[in-house]
Amino acid sequence: MKVKDIVGILKAEVLFEGNMEEEVVTACGSDMMSDVLAFVKDQSVLLTGLMNPQVIRTAEMMDMHCVIFVRGKQSDDTVISLAKEKNITILATPYRMFTACGLLYDAGLRGGCDID
Amino acid sequence: MSMLHLNYDVPGDDFTRAGEASGDVKKKLKQLGYEPDAIRRTSIAMYEGEINMVIHANGGKATVDIEPDKIVILLVDQGPGIADVEQAMQAGFSTAPDTIRSLGFGAGMGLPNMKNYTDEMEISSVLDEGTTVQMVVYPKK
Numbered sequence: 024m025k026v027k028d029i030v031g032i033l034k035a036e037v038l039f040e041g042n043m044e045e046e047v048v049t050a051c052g053s054d055m056m057s058d059v060l061a062f063v064k065d066q067s068v069l070l071t072g073l074m075n076p077q078v079i080r081t082a083e084m085m086d087m088h089c090v091i092f093v094r095g096k097q098s099d100d101t102v103i104s105l106a107k108e109k110n111i112t113i114l115a116t117p118y119r120m121f122t123a124c125g126l127l128y129d130a131g132l133r134g135g136c137d138i139d
Numbered sequence: 140m141s142m143l144h145l146n147y148d149v150p151g152d153d154f155t156r157a158g159e160a161s162g163d164v165k166k167k168l169k170q171l172g173y174e175p176d177a178i179r180r181t182s183i184a185m186y187e188g189e190i191n192m193v194i195h196a197n198g199g200k201a202t203v204d205i206e207p208d209k210i211v212i213l214l215v216d217q218g219p220g221i222a223d224v225e226q227a228m229q230a231g232f233s234t235a236p237d238t239i240r241s242l243g244f245g246a247g248m249g250l251p252n253m254k255n256y257t258d259e260m261e262i263s264s265v266l267d268e269g270t271t272v273q274m275v276v277y278p279k280k
Contacts, residue, residue: 057248073242
């Protein structure tokens with residue numbers, strides 16, 4: 024699916040529009056950045072409840088195209104401006120982590136782990 | 140002989156800026172045309188090390204020497220030092236305070252990640268003096 028498809032699936036608000044035509048295949052849902060760095064391989068989408076700039080830096084390190092903030096988190100200007108600098112799309116969904124992950128899994132995104 | 144020698148100050152009092160140095164290194168490696176695996180391994184390992192310096196050591200200095208067949212990262216701080224390096228290398232072991240855990244770090248995966256992502260890693264540390272971490276990444280031919 025493309026990043027723009029996620030907007031509809033998750034009833035998401037677009038906080039920063041990067042490349043919405045980017046094709047994404049895998050995703051990761053986590054609030055622990057070191058876990059994302061340790062276990063993520065070629066994931067393009069990060070779902071998280073953590074609203075801080077290190078989420079964007081982690082996404083940049085992992086070459087991710089899109090970060091989705093779950094649980095209807097309020098946006099933070101520092102986070103948005105860093106996302107603009109790195110051209111990473113930022114979405115905010117009212118769904119909580121489990122449901123948001125489930126909806127994306129249902130729509131075809133996978134976790135990218137060997138056990139899938 | 141280094142093709143490119145980069146120096147960074149990692150400020151200890153601004154968590155927002157933690158990761159700037161490794162982000163810059165990633166950008167430069169891309170511009171120099173290194174293969175994606177080497178770029179990712181170098182920048183993640185350096186990012187984890189940079190975060191560690193901010194969380195535990197009140198910042199430090201990072202230097203990166205980029206050569207055609209290897210990338211050498213040196214992280215030096217004058218923080219409290221690591222009491223037991225072997226213990227610190229265990230996945231899940233962390234001395235990070237709760238405030239850091241609320242920011243998404245402190246899972247105890249930093250040093251293990253750095254070791255897993257790089258080809259060589261050496262840590263030397265003296266209590267009350269500081270810690271030095273040197274890592275080497277060999278790009279694939």
